[in-house]
Amino acid sequence: MSSILSVKRVEKSFGNFKALNNVSLEVASGSIFGLLGPNGAGKTTLIRIINQITLPDSGEVYFDGKKLNQEDIRFIGYLPEERGLYKSMKVGEQALYLAQLKGLSKQEAVKRLKFWMDKFEIGSWWNKKVEELSKGMAQKLQFIVTVLHQPKLLILDEPFSGFDPVNANLIKDEILNLKNNGTTIIFSTHRMESVEELCDYIALINKSNLVLQGNLIDIKKQYKSDTFEVGLQTDAKEELFKRLKNQFNVSYSNFKSINNDLKISIKLPENYSQNDLLLSLTKQAVVNHFVEVIPSANDIFIKAVQEN
Amino acid sequence: MKKLQLIIVREFLAKVRNKTFIIMTFLSPLLIIGFTALIVFLGKMNNETAKVVAYVDDSELFTNEDFKENEQLSFLDFSGMTLEEAKAEALKSNVYGLVYIPKNDSLQLIAKQLQFFSSDSPNSSIVRNIERRIEERLTKIKLSEMGILPSQIEQSKYEVDVKLSNFTGESRSKFVNEMKAVVGSIAGYFIMLFILIYGTMVMRSVIEEKTSRIIEVIISSVKPFELMMGKVLGTALAGLLQFVVWIIVITGIFFFLAVFFDVNLAADRADMTAEQLAALSESSGQMQLVFMEFMNLPLLSILLLYIFYFIGGFLLYSSLYAAIGAAVDNETDTQQFMMPVIMPLILGIYVGFATVLNDPHGPVSVIFSHIPFTSPIVMLMRIPFGVSWWELLISMGILILTFIFMIWFASKIYRIGILMYGKKPTYKDLYKWLKY
Numbered sequence: 001m002s003s004i005l006s007v008k009r010v011e012k013s014f015g016n017f018k019a020l021n022n023v024s025l026e027v028a029s030g031s032i033f034g035l036l037g038p039n040g041a042g043k044t045t046l047i048r049i050i051n052q053i054t055l056p057d058s059g060e061v062y063f064d065g066k067k068l069n070q071e072d073i074r075f076i077g078y079l080p081e082e083r084g085l086y087k088s089m090k091v092g093e094q095a096l097y098l099a100q101l102k103g104l105s106k107q108e109a110v111k112r113l114k115f116w117m118d119k120f121e122i123g124s125w126w127n128k129k130v131e132e133l134s135k136g137m138a139q140k141l142q143f144i145v146t147v148l149h150q151p152k153l154l155i156l157d158e159p160f161s162g163f164d165p166v167n168a169n170l171i172k173d174e175i176l177n178l179k180n181n182g183t184t185i186i187f188s189t190h191r192m193e194s195v196e197e198l199c200d201y202i203a204l205i206n207k208s209n210l211v212l213q214g215n216l217i218d219i220k221k222q223y224k225s226d227t228f229e230v231g232l233q234t235d236a237k238e239e240l241f242k243r244l245k246n247q248f249n250v251s252y253s254n255f256k257s258i259n260n261d262l263k264i265s266i267k268l269p270e271n272y273s274q275n276d277l278l279l280s281l282t283k284q285a286v287v288n289h290f291v292e293v294i295p296s297a298n299d300i301f302i303k304a305v306q307e308n
Numbered sequence: 309m310k311k312l313q314l315i316i317v318r319e320f321l322a323k324v325r326n327k328t329f330i331i332m333t334f335l336s337p338l339l340i341i342g343f344t345a346l347i348v349f350l351g352k353m354n355n356e357t358a359k360v361v362a363y364v365d366d367s368e369l370f371t372n373e374d375f376k377e378n379e380q381l382s383f384l385d386f387s388g389m390t391l392e393e394a395k396a397e398a399l400k401s402n403v404y405g406l407v408y409i410p411k412n413d414s415l416q417l418i419a420k421q422l423q424f425f426s427s428d429s430p431n432s433s434i435v436r437n438i439e440r441r442i443e444e445r446l447t448k449i450k451l452s453e454m455g456i457l458p459s460q461i462e463q464s465k466y467e468v469d470v471k472l473s474n475f476t477g478e479s480r481s482k483f484v485n486e487m488k489a490v491v492g493s494i495a496g497y498f499i500m501l502f503i504l505i506y507g508t509m510v511m512r513s514v515i516e517e518k519t520s521r522i523i524e525v526i527i528s529s530v531k532p533f534e535l536m537m538g539k540v541l542g543t544a545l546a547g548l549l550q551f552v553v554w555i556i557v558i559t560g561i562f563f564f565l566a567v568f569f570d571v572n573l574a575a576d577r578a579d580m581t582a583e584q585l586a587a588l589s590e591s592s593g594q595m596q597l598v599f600m601e602f603m604n605l606p607l608l609s610i611l612l613l614y615i616f617y618f619i620g621g622f623l624l625y626s627s628l629y630a631a632i633g634a635a636v637d638n639e640t641d642t643q644q645f646m647m648p649v650i651m652p653l654i655l656g657i658y659v660g661f662a663t664v665l666n667d668p669h670g671p672v673s674v675i676f677s678h679i680p681f682t683s684p685i686v687m688l689m690r691i692p693f694g695v696s697w698w699e700l701l702i703s704m705g706i707l708i709l710t711f712i713f714m715i716w717f718a719s720k721i722y723r724i725g726i727l728m729y730g731k732k733p734t735y736k737d738l739y740k741w742l743k744y
Contacts, residue, residue, distance in 0.1 A: 015740055051528040052528075053727070076528070078524075080521075080525060080528070083521055083522075083524070084520040084522045084523075084525070085520065086516075086520060087516075087520055088322070088326075089322070097314065098525065098526075098529070100314055101529040101530055102529050146525075
């Protein structure tokens with residue numbers, strides 16, 4: 001795994017407030033990297049440092065193996081959470097201006113902008129003023145502006161806010177498309193279901209500190225508690241439950257099932273394998289359901305923040 | 309550099325395409341000329357109605373000759389009435405005032421006991437006019453008592469008219485100082501106007517970027533410093549364009565009016581007596597002298613200095629305006645920071661008008677033409693009177709150093725301010741931002 005972005009021991013304070021405390025990150029090239037954390041944790045400060053809007057007090061940021069510098073601006077696209085456009089400027093003109101600020105030539109920008117606007121079926125808006133657009137339309141334009149210069153690294157802060165489900169899906173597909181074409185994406189959001197869906201890697205920042213980082217699957221393995229959801233077919237649920245309780249660490253559980261089963265969750269005892277557990281269960285009842293509980297990104301987020 | 313250029317062009321176009329801007333560009337000169345015409349017209353109307361003043365002459369020393377009417381005043385003779393009757397009559401016939409000349413053997417006492425009655429507080433120029441008429445008569449009486457004939461008095465009068473010239477013998481108009489003062493004050497006044505109008509425009513455009521939240525998108529592509537400078541320069545260009553249009557339109561209208569009035573003057577001239585024509589040619593000779601004096605000023609270097617102080621002053625102030633715009637969320641919050649910016653501008657104009665025009669090289673003028681916040685205005689006013697080159701160099705040097713410092717200072721506040729939302733900042737906050 002080669003990393004496109006390395007953040008090394010970055011610190012940043014505002015007056016007496018420490019916004020980032022010794023944060024180090026590696027973002028793998030071509031991946032979608034979820035940057036997570038509660039409000040006010042320091043995510044925005046870190047993103048601003050990567051965008052060179054703010055300078056860190058100490059520590060370094062490396063982009064594509066070299067120390068981050070002004071030239072790299074053209075390889076980074078940033079969709080901030082607090083976004084907006086010039087209201088009285090026309091759609092086409094505005095997009096071209098922003099693309100040229102990123103270092104694109106005018107001809108190239110016109111060509112790409114046409115492509116994107118046709119793709120999003122908004123080609124007819126070219127000469128409309130932004131203030132005439134609906135919120136959703138403006139968000140589409142904002143997304144186009146962010147990706148127009150074909151950045152190597154795309155930083156998206158709550159990219160789905162303001163979109164209806166149809167357009168949110170459209171944007172999601174585009175994000176995956178970009179990823180398949182080799183763009184690395186840093187994705188900051190509070191919507192855990194989209195983290196689950198999109199992210200390969202995550203990092204979690206809480207109270208200015210990095211508390212968690214790595215491959216989402218590895219992290220899930222790390223956070224799983226060897227607990228199994230079990231559905232047992234029986235006529236005497238209470239008796240069975242009592243019996244099992246003497247044997248294992250058991251609690252009632254609730255999951256979707258078409259059977260009228262005894263639904264419980266069982267923690268795998270030490271020196272037991274899954275098979276040992278299953279064997280022991282099959283001796284007592286018919287097993288309709290036997291699934292290991294994998295923590296969701298949401299569970300991991302809450303657990304990591306609370307533990308901290 | 310390319311980005312800076314992009315920003316300048318955008319800011320310029322954003323200003324120039326704005327409907328209000330276009331309308332004001334063409335409407336303002338018409339308004340200025342319209343108001344000037346209105347003021348002239350109203351002033352004329354005011355003067356055309358002569359005031360009527362009644363007089364009671366108990367001393368019997370005065371004749372109709374002393375109370376000849378002029379443009380400003382005409383007189384009614386109430387002599388023969390008692391003072392009480394005259395007062396009642398004056399009130400009834402609604403005259404402007406009543407002059408009472410008491411009877412007394414001593415001319416000295418008459419002079420002291422003269423009275424003027426009126427319902428409103430009287431216009432001082434009217435009172436002075438009446439005083440002068442009475443003084444003149446009393447002086448004549450006294451002189452003839454001393455045995456001097458009225459004709460001798462006439463003969464002993466001289467009208468002195470100093471002809472001015474410089475040491476090389478070129479003649480010079482008496483109005484030259486006035487002319488220089490006008491040139492200087494117009495320049496000073498213009499730069500103040502320019503800073504106020506376009507400085508506020510810079511500030512608004514910063515606030516607009518903040519409230520529309522595009523700012524974070526922009527500064528992920530350019531340095532805040534570039535954005536600020538682009539804004540300041542783009543707005544300055546739009547402002548210069550507007551000023552140039554104003555000057556062209558105003559000159560055009562005045563040229564048109566001049567041609568129009570010249571025709572009228574020629575028509576009037578046919579009816580003039582030889583004496584009036586002589587007077588006219590003398591006054592046009594004066595005009596010519598003033599014009600020659602104007603052309604004698606080192607116009608090129610004056611123009612270059614104007615441009616320098618214009619740019620210097622604008623950069624100095626508009627970067628402050630940009631910083632203020634960055635510090636706040638909306639225009640109402642700017643009030644607290646505006647005072648310290650506007651004060652030196654106003655001070656500059658007042659100091660200019662109060663001291664430079666009377667004594668262009670006096671200590672107050674010299675000091676204020678070196679303080680960078682007032683120098684663009686005060687020095688501009690002084691330049692037509694001639695300022696030594698080393699003084700100019702010092703003043704320009706101070707201005708350059710200050711605006712470099714100010715731009716640095718403003719960009720520090722700007723850099724932090726544009727990303728701050730919500731809380732209305734205090735001066736203490738601004739100080740803290742300088743250290744981030």
